[in-house]
Amino acid sequence: MTKAKAGATPAKTKTTPYDVAEHLRTPEEMAAYLDAWLEEAPDDAAGIARALGDIARAKGMTQVAKDAGLSRESLYRALSAEGNPSFATILKVAKALGLKLHAQAAPSGV
Numbered sequence: 001m002t003k004a005k006a007g008a009t010p011a012k013t014k015t016t017p018y019d020v021a022e023h024l025r026t027p028e029e030m031a032a033y034l035d036a037w038l039e040e041a042p043d044d045a046a047g048i049a050r051a052l053g054d055i056a057r058a059k060g061m062t063q064v065a066k067d068a069g070l071s072r073e074s075l076y077r078a079l080s081a082e083g084n085p086s087f088a089t090i091l092k093v094a095k096a097l098g099l100k101l102h103a104q105a106a107p108s109g110v
Contacts, residue, residue, distance in 0.1 A: 024058035027098055034099060046081065052093050053079030059097060067096035 024030050037044075037051040056064040056079060065075040069092060078085035079093070094101055 019057075021054045021057040024055055030055045030058065030097065031099055046083070049079050049083055049085055049090070050081060052090065052097070053083075055097055055099070056093065064093065064096045068092040 020033070024033055034048075034051050034055060037048050041047050053076075056075065061075060062072050065072040068075065068089075070078075070089070075093070077083055078089050085093075091101070
């Protein structure tokens, strides 16, 4: 076992940005991811739009845009952190992603 020399610089750890889209592989994982956003942050419209953007990137933005009847650029813009997509756009994107939105009664007092 060797000892580090006094004054030696410790080895640097290399990090890479985490991209959730790389981990959304199946329709079930994609649906669970969106469901988690809807459950944990139901009032965060921008966060939910970003979650749809993550799923769209996982599936391929070009194909999702085509299936939703949108340009790729407008899809990126709508689902970005600064985007503010219309509800119609959300519905088109969800359909293009193969996701269904559904309603559930909230517990009393919520």
